[in-house]
Amino acid sequence: xxxxxxxxxxxxxxxxxxxxxxxxxxxxxxxxxxxxxxxxxxxxxxxxxxxxxxxxxxxxxxxxxxxxxxxxxxxxxxxxxxxxxxxxxxxxxxxxxxxxxxxxxxxxxxxxxxxxxxxxxxxxxxxxxxxxxxxxxxxxxxxxxxxxxxxxxxxxxxxxxxxxxxxxxxxxxxxxxxxxxxxxxxxxxxxxxxxxxxxxxxxxxxxxxxxxxxxxxxxxxxxxxxxxxxxxxxxxxxxxxxxxxxxxxxxxxxxxxxxxxxxxxxxxxxxxxxxxxxxxxxxx
Numbered sequence: 001x002x003x004x005x006x007x008x009x010x011x012x013x014x015x016x017x018x019x020x021x022x023x024x025x026x027x028x029x030x031x032x033x034x035x036x037x038x039x040x041x042x043x044x045x046x047x048x049x050x051x052x053x054x055x056x057x058x059x060x061x062x063x064x065x066x067x068x069x070x071x072x073x074x075x076x077x078x079x080x081x082x083x084x085x086x087x088x089x090x091x092x093x094x095x096x097x098x099x100x101x102x103x104x105x106x107x108x109x110x111x112x113x114x115x116x117x118x119x120x121x122x123x124x125x126x127x128x129x130x131x132x133x134x135x136x137x138x139x140x141x142x143x144x145x146x147x148x149x150x151x152x153x154x155x156x157x158x159x160x161x162x163x164x165x166x167x168x169x170x171x172x173x174x175x176x177x178x179x180x181x182x183x184x185x186x187x188x189x190x191x192x193x194x195x196x197x198x199x200x201x202x203x204x205x206x207x208x209x210x211x212x213x214x215x216x217x218x219x220x221x222x223x224x225x226x227x228x229x230x231x232x233x234x235x236x237x238x239x240x241x242x243x244x245x246x247x248x249x250x251x252x253x254x255x256x257x258x259x260x261x262x263x264x265x266x267x268x269x270x271x272x273x274x275x276x277x278x279x280x281x282x283x284x
């Protein structure tokens with residue numbers, strides 16, 4: 001009996017035809033972004049996944065693509081609604097066409113993303129983190145610390161390229177009462193994917209000589225308000241909440257209060273406002 005033999009190209013072409021015929025319409029799909037990358041041509045490539053709610057194990061994974069002719073509009077709309085960039089770890093709801101290519105395999109060609117779904121997920125996640133910090137009894141630990149009577153030895157966590165850092169230092173040095181402050185700078189990335197680890201590392205360096213300081217100031221000024229998700233992370237918030245020195249924040253959120261702001265000893269809107277607070281503390 002003669003066997004029917006298909007070449008790989010013939011097989012994959014058959015699969016492509018079946019998928020194209022069976023899935024003619026686009027579908028609304030929810031998934032987590034595992035990785036995201038915009039290439040030099042302007043196309044956006046995503047690795048999408050779903051995890052088990054009970055075990056957090058991976059149960060599905062595939063590739064997603066947003067072509068450059070629509071990526072700019074999709075990303076801008078998402079940014080306007082959520083005040084965040086599309087990034088790894090986010091859960092998104094999107095409309096996509098199911099595509100199979102003989103060379104590149106199975107993928108989802110994304111045509112639309114609903115930012116309101118992600119916004120709801122972000123709010124829910126934020127509430128979960130706050131509840132966890134309270135359940136662990138650390139949410140208000142930093143707030144309960146006694147504020148020093150003479151807060152002059154200041155550990156500053158910031159980026160030297162941030163306009164807020166220079167504003168803060170200048171405002172302290174030029175105070176009308178001629179109070180002297182001892183400032184030590186600790187470099188950190190204040191936004192983006194590396195920010196969480198960078199700020200925690202700065203806190204750890206301060207902790208190594210904690211007796212040299214009265215207070216920690218965490219400031220960020222200027223630049224975009226987008227991509228500040230690190231200040232809503234459990235890990236950073238727990239470090240700030242349990243830090244043995246009062247932590248003052250001047251992160252500069254325009255609207256929402258971050259979890260780090262909530263657990264800090266005192267949250268102020270801008271770096272200059274933090275400087276004013278320290279100057280007024282000496283007056284009183």
